[in-house]
Structure formats: C-alpha cells, structure tokens
Amino acid sequence: MRKDEAGVDSNRSMTGRIGRIFDCFGPGDRSLSVREIARRSSLPPATASRIINDLIDEKLLTRTSDNRVTLGVRLFELGQLVPLHRTLREIALSYMEDLREASHQTVHLAILDGSEVLYVAILGARGPKLPSRVGGRMPPNCTGVGKAILAFSHSKIVDELLSQALVAKTSRSIVDPAAFKLELLKIKQRGVAFDHEESGVGVTCVAAPIMRGDYAVAGLSITGNTNKLNPELFESAVRTVARSISRSLAEIPTPTFARLDQQI
Numbered sequence: 001m002r003k004d005e006a007g008v009d010s011n012r013s014m015t016g017r018i019g020r021i022f023d024c025f026g027p028g029d030r031s032l033s034v035r036e037i038a039r040r041s042s043l044p045p046a047t048a049s050r051i052i053n054d055l056i057d058e059k060l061l062t063r064t065s066d067n068r069v070t071l072g073v074r075l076f077e078l079g080q081l082v083p084l085h086r087t088l089r090e091i092a093l094s095y096m097e098d099l100r101e102a103s104h105q106t107v108h109l110a111i112l113d114g115s116e117v118l119y120v121a122i123l124g125a126r127g128p129k130l131p132s133r134v135g136g137r138m139p140p141n142c143t144g145v146g147k148a149i150l151a152f153s154h155s156k157i158v159d160e161l162l163s164q165a166l167v168a169k170t171s172r173s174i175v176d177p178a179a180f181k182l183e184l185l186k187i188k189q190r191g192v193a194f195d196h197e198e199s200g201v202g203v204t205c206v207a208a209p210i211m212r213g214d215y216a217v218a219g220l221s222i223t224g225n226t227n228k229l230n231p232e233l234f235e236s237a238v239r240t241v242a243r244s245i246s247r248s249l250a251e252i253p254t255p256t257f258a259r260l261d262q263q264i
Contacts, residue, residue: 017043017051021061022071031068088218089121091248092210095241096123096220103234105224108205110145111217112153113137115161117146120218139167141174144195144207145219151187152209152216158184173198192235193219197226206231208242212249220245 020041024032032040038048052069055061059074088109096107100123109121116137140146140161150158158181166175174180187193195205207221220242222234 014051017041017047018055021048021051021055025071031064031070033068037069087249088210092121092218092220092245093123095245096121099220099222099237099241102237103222103224105222105229105234108145108207108219108221108223110143110149110219110221112140112146112149112157112219115164116140117143117149117219138199139169139173141166141180142169142195142199144193144199144205144221144223147183147187147193147195148207148209148219148221149216151184151193152211152214154215169199170197170201172196191239194231195221195223202226204229204231206234206238208239210242210249211246217249218245 020043021037024037024040034049034052035045037043037052038045041048043051052061055072056063056069059072062070062072064070088111092109096109100107107123108119110117110119112118117140119134119136119138122134138146140150150161162177162180166177166180167173168175174183191208193207195203195207197203199205202225203223204226205221205223207219209216210218210220220238222229222231222238224231
C-alpha cells in the first residue's frame with residue numbers, strides 16, 4: 001500500500017482529510033467557501049479544492065451558484081440507510097407522536113455516538129428554541145437523553161467518557177466526575193433522567209432509556225420551557241413509552257440492529 005511522506009497509509013490519510021472537510025460544516029453553516037473549508041480543516045487550499053471537487057462529482061457535496069459549497073443530497077440518502085437510525089425511527093415515531101399529543105411538548109429520540117449524543121428524530125411543539133436538531137450533537141452529560149443512556153450503558157463506556165473533561169453548556173451542567181457518577185446511579189434507580197437547564201437556559205426535560213437486552217441503545221425525552229413544563233408529571237409516560245419501544249426492538253433480529261457495541 002502506498003504511503004505519503006509522513007509514512008501514513010495514503011488511503012487512510014485521504015479518508016481522514018475527507019472527514020475533516022465534512023467536520024467543517026456546523027449547525028449554522030448552510031454553505032462555505034472553499035477558502036473557509038481549507039482554513040477550518042487545516043488543509044492546504046489546493047488539497048482542499050481537489051478533494052471538494054471529487055466529493056462534488058460523487059454528489060456528497062454541492063456547489064452553489066455563487067461558487068460556495070453545501071452538503072450534498074447523497075449524504076442524506078446514505079443516512080437514511082443506516083440500520084440503527086432507520087429502525088429506531090420506524091418503530092419510535094408513532095409512539096413519539098402519541099407522546100407529543102399527550103404532552104404538547106417536543107419529543108426527542110437520540111443515540112450515543114462516541115462521546116456525544118446524536119439526535120435521530122425530533123417531533124417539535126410550541127415552546128422555546130431548543131439547542132437540539134436532527135443530526136445535531138450534544139455532550140451527553142448535559143442532556144436528559146444522554147444521561148438516561150449512560151446510566152444503562154456498560155461501565156467501560158462511562159469510564160471512557162469520564163476519562164475526558166466533561167463539557168458544560170450552562171452553569172447547571174454536571175462536570176465533576178464523582179457527581180456525575182452519583183447522578184447516573186440515581187437515574188438507574190429511578191428509571192428516568194432529568195435535565196434542569198443543563199443543556200440550555202430555560203430548557204427542562206425528562207428522559208428514559210430505550211433498552212436492548214441489558215443496555216440502553218437510545219434515549220427518549222419530553223422537552224419544554226422550564227416555566228411551563230413540570231417534567232416530573234410526565235415521568236411515568238416517558239418511561240412507559242420507552243419500554244414499549246424497547247419491547248418492539250427486542251423482536252428485531254440481532255444482525256439488523258447496529259448498536260451491539262454497547263454490549264462489550
């Protein structure tokens with residue numbers, strides 16, 4: 001296999017460069033210039049431009065009329081084929097719709113992806129502007145869904161997260177490892193997690209784990225305005241719906257379900 005000057009496998013190096021280009025796009029970026037992508041990715045402009053042109057040819061990126069770059073439609077198409085996302089959404093959406101109708105609040109479905117919470121479905125309702133979005137990521141220690149998942153995850157996953165500095169989104173975010181472990185213990189005993197303005201000022205939620213066997217594979221939450229939503233009132237409803245989704249997931253053959261790395 002060919003290697004570049006640094007002795008790194010060329011294919012792996014190219015994969016890393018492509019990943020750095022995709023990482024340039026944040027929640028507020030509808031489009032970026034080639035120069036901005038080169039700067040954010042720390043790639044030489046000529047290298048960034050060449051890779052961008054290749055990705056445009058594959059429809060993974062799109063060039064706009066004013067010569068800027070956006071994420072391509074093929075990324076969305078590929079995302080719909082991920083077994084975990086597709087299976088979770090297909091099973092959970094009807095339950096989520098019922099939960100939204102009953103609570104008149106926003107309902108989230110999220111998974112743990114590495115050291116971040118990844119939102120795979122959101123059914124919105126009237127209320128405050130939330131820090132979440134479909135495809136968006138948040139530190140798990142700051143969110144109800146993240147804490148619910150971690151409380152029912154393998155200890156190695158929790159230890160790996162706590163080996164890094166925990167991120168704070170507000171002054172209420174739990175960043176002390178000992179305090180966070182105690183929080184997870186309480187969640188496991190109660191069966192639900194709460195977010196009291198830990199992910200965003202004025203935002204509160206109640207969340208429960210969606211289980212596959214002994215471990216959580218996702219989290220479900222009701223989220224709303226702190227001044228209008230009493231999350232404790234919906235504790236039982238969220239826990240019951242999460243259990244219903246868990247029972248439906250249990251009927252799916254193991255090879256179909258992608259999140260088996262929880263079961264280390």
